[in-house]
Amino acid sequence: MTIPVELLQRLAGAKSVTVLTGAGVSAESGVPTFRDALTGLWAKFSPEELATPDAFRRNPRLVWEWYQWRRKLVAGAEPNPAHLALAELATLFPRFHLITQNVDGLHQRAGSWNVIELHGNITRTKCSDEGTIVSAWKDTGNVPPKCPACGALLRPDVVWFGEPMPAPEMRQAMTASTHCDFFFSIGTSTVVYPAAALPSEALRSGATVVEINPQPTPFTPQAHFALAGVAGVVLPELVKALKACRRA
Ligand code: APR
Numbered sequence: 001m002t003i004p005v006e007l008l009q010r011l012a013g014a015k016s017v018t019v020l021t022g023a024g025v026s027a028e029s030g031v032p033t034f035r036d037a038l039t040g041l042w043a044k045f046s047p048e049e050l051a052t053p054d055a056f057r058r059n060p061r062l063v064w065e066w067y068q069w070r071r072k073l074v075a076g077a078e079p080n081p082a083h084l085a086l087a088e089l090a091t092l093f094p095r096f097h098l099i100t101q102n103v104d105g106l107h108q109r110a111g112s113w114n115v116i117e118l119h120g121n122i123t124r125t126k127c128s129d130e131g132t133i134v135s136a137w138k139d140t141g142n143v144p145p146k147c148p149a150c151g152a153l154l155r156p157d158v159v160w161f162g163e164p165m166p167a168p169e170m171r172q173a174m175t176a177s178t179h180c181d182f183f184f185s186i187g188t189s190t191v192v193y194p195a196a197a198l199p200s201e202a203l204r205s206g207a208t209v210v211e212i213n214p215q216p217t218p219f220t221p222q223a224h225f226a227l228a229g230v231a232g233v234v235l236p237e238l239v240k241a242l243k244a245c246r247r248a
Helices: 005-012 053-058 060-076 081-092 167-178 195-204 231-247
Strands: 016-021 095-100 120-127 154-158 182-186 208-212 225-227
Touching (some): 016 081, 016 167, 016 195, 053 060, 060 120, 060 154, 081 231, 167 195, 195 208, 208 231
Parallel strands (some): 016 182, 182 208, 208 225
16 A cells, blocks of 8 residues: 555654544454444344443343453453554654543553544443443452442443443543544444544644545545555554655
């Protein structure tokens, strides 16, 4: 994949870069996208039966066990070249923000820091009543386990359908998207709002917007550059070409 020269020349001079990632960035790590995770033994369930507060109220054990199964999948996955390239890209600009819709924590494992997690993180557990993060609990045989402080059920620290996005993260994401020279939308279908609005906000604020996705999305026609390829190939290529462009 050749990176357009005009993109590189503009990017070489950028002072502030913001990136939004979706499930596509983790696809090459073998982490099933949200919808793929509803296959196999979970195929008979729909997201509404497993990833909503109602589902948890109705059947906490089933929801907890599905997340335990996904946590094992994620723990067995490795960051792929896309995650690693993004961690390196962050070192090439004075200001860099990484916003993700993914809950797998692979960006952090690849070395990215200050990751803005719009949908939470599957590797974290919180009290379903107080919302506090709980990192250790006694195994009393309860499934799900109970909060050591108040006894309420523990749950994964992810945003379920029908729940509001975390306000501080959403504010940070909006600020990072409307105050940048360059905005990358990578591996996201750009259909789940409010995250899907961020590329358009960046565009409206005057940023150069680049989409990286093997498939077209509803946003593709608006992007300044649409790189039709997989993130694990395009991003390492972009980092290499940018460094060469700056040396030239
Ligand atoms: N590189 C780049 N993009 C890829 C790759 C890849 N290797 N493989 C797939 N894609 C693209 C697909 O073409 C698709 O556009 O990644 C996108 C994945 O779309 P979704 O599965 O809808 O994931 P996402 O956009 O992150 O979904 C947003 O909706 O499923 C809920 O809460 C969940 O955070 C998720 C949100």
